Amino acid sequence: MAGRRLRILTVCGVGQGSSLILRMYVEDVLKELGLNAEVQVADVATAKSTPADLILVSPHLAGNLSGTEAPVCPIKNFTSKAEIKEALQDFMGRNGG
Amino acid sequence: MRNQPVVPPEYVQLDVPAGDWREAIRRAAAPLVTGGAVTPSYVAAMERVMEEMGPYFVIVPGVALAHARPEEGALQPALALSRLSEPVNFGHEDNDPVWLVMVLAGSSDESHLGLLQQVARFLGDTAALERLRSAETPEEAAALANRSM
Numbered sequence: 001m002a003g004r005r006l007r008i009l010t011v012c013g014v015g016q017g018s019s020l021i022l023r024m025y026v027e028d029v030l031k032e033l034g035l036n037a038e039v040q041v042a043d044v045a046t047a048k049s050t051p052a053d054l055i056l057v058s059p060h061l062a063g064n065l066s067g068t069e070a071p072v073c074p075i076k077n078f079t080s081k082a083e084i085k086e087a088l089q090d091f092m093g094r095n096g097g
Numbered sequence: 098m099r100n101q102p103v104v105p106p107e108y109v110q111l112d113v114p115a116g117d118w119r120e121a122i123r124r125a126a127a128p129l130v131t132g133g134a135v136t137p138s139y140v141a142a143m144e145r146v147m148e149e150m151g152p153y154f155v156i157v158p159g160v161a162l163a164h165a166r167p168e169e170g171a172l173q174p175a176l177a178l179s180r181l182s183e184p185v186n187f188g189h190e191d192n193d194p195v196w197l198v199m200v201l202a203g204s205s206d207e208s209h210l211g212l213l214q215q216v217a218r219f220l221g222d223t224a225a226l227e228r229l230r231s232a233e234t235p236e237e238a239a240a241l242a243n244r245s246m
Contacts, residue, residue, distance in 0.1 A: 013150040016203050017164035020210070021156065021217040044150070058153035059191070076191040078156035079221035 006037035009052035009070070011061060015043030022056060022078045029084045035092070054091050056084070103215050104242045107132060108177040109235035118152070118187045118195075119144055122163050125179035125198040132175070135202045139170030143200070152187035155195055157220050161187055164201040167209075171202035174209035176216060178242060180229065197229065 010026060012019035019041040026039050042050050044064045047057075052070045059074035066072075073087045108128045115121035126140045142165035146154070155161045165171075177200040184194035201216065203209040219225060225241055232238035 013146050013153055014164060014166050016167065017201055017213070018154050018156045018162055020213050021162070021220065024214060024217045025221065058156070060151040060153040060189070064150075077158060079217065080157075 006035065006054070007052045008037050008039045009042055009047060009050055009055045010039060011042050011044060011047045011055060011057040011065065013044055013061060015041055015046065018058070018078060019043070022075065022084075025079055025081060025084055026056060026088075029081050029088060032081070033085065033088060035088065053095075054088075056087065103212060104176050104178055104239045106235040106239040108134075108175065109239045109242075110177075110179045111232065111235060111238060112182040113179045113198075114182045115185055115198075118147060118161075118185055121161070121179070121181060121185050121195065121198050122147070122200070125163065125177055126200045129175055129177050129200055129202060134171070134173050134175035134177075135200075136170035136172065139165055139202065142166065142169035147187075152189040152193075155187050155189040155192040158192045159184070159195055160192075160197045160199065160220060160226070161195045162199045162201055162216070162220070164203065167203045171204060173202065174204050174212045175202045176200070176212060178229075178238065180232075180238065197226070 010019045010022040023039045023041050030037050044061050048068055055070050055072045056075050062072050062074045077083055113124050122143055129135045143163045146165055179198045181196055184196040186193045187195050229241050
């Protein structure tokens, strides 16, 4: 994905509540890590057809997203910057970031 | 964001008895129905979310943020808080048991983003959440929540 902005999708069941909260914390962590990425929200139904490089979602909904091209990373605590940071760093490590 | 409290004391309930997740959501949402922020169908929609998708909305340890699609009967952006008398299991392996149920009513446009930002800040403020556990009146609990937000 060199040369292109990273696209992260935060997903919840409704796409208008908890996914927005997760997006806010993901944006905070991206800033702390100095990463430039676009963070979008989606509900589980539209997530599959939304282009993304990485999908962050509650463990309970991860199963609904099988078959997506982007890796799906479960996040247990949506306000834990440590957990989000670990997920992002793990992803960047695996993708040559 | 207007300079009004995010959570009015009328939307805060302390030591609410609830035998299961459904009762917890219904009781926590009751003041929003009475206050005209949501219709009863919004409450039913939140229960359906749980039935269809599970307890994904228990997004931090011990706290559920129940919500449904705004078009299911949210009349105005609002937030209610209920501290349960006994924690209730929602079926979330990591974040159970739930001691605090928040009910969020959004709007179909982006006008509730400010409210959500404040909810996000509050849910990330572990010290404020801890103090909420020992708040003695709805006014005190509302002040805690609003200060943090």
